[in-house]
Amino acid sequence: MSHDPLAPLNAAGLQRLPEQMRVVFEELSPEELRVAGAIQERLNALVPEVEGQVADNNNCLC
Numbered sequence: 001m002s003h004d005p006l007a008p009l010n011a012a013g014l015q016r017l018p019e020q021m022r023v024v025f026e027e028l029s030p031e032e033l034r035v036a037g038a039i040q041e042r043l044n045a046l047v048p049e050v051e052g053q054v055a056d057n058n059n060c061l062c
Contacts, residue, residue: 005030008037012044 006014006026014025028036 005033008040009033012040
């Protein structure tokens with residue numbers, strides 16, 4: 001089974017972005033994707049998921 005490098009960003013809501021913005025993320029290098037995913041994980045660790053939803057997904061990188 002192959003690892004999907006976009007998986008962390010998809011979990012963060014990548015599919016909710018307009019197509020033009022999604023394309024930018026989809027064209028990132030593996031290293032850029034790793035960094036973006038790591039940032040998203042750190043943001044999620046700071047703010048509980050429920051609070052993020054109440055605050056209009058302020059902890060969502062994408």
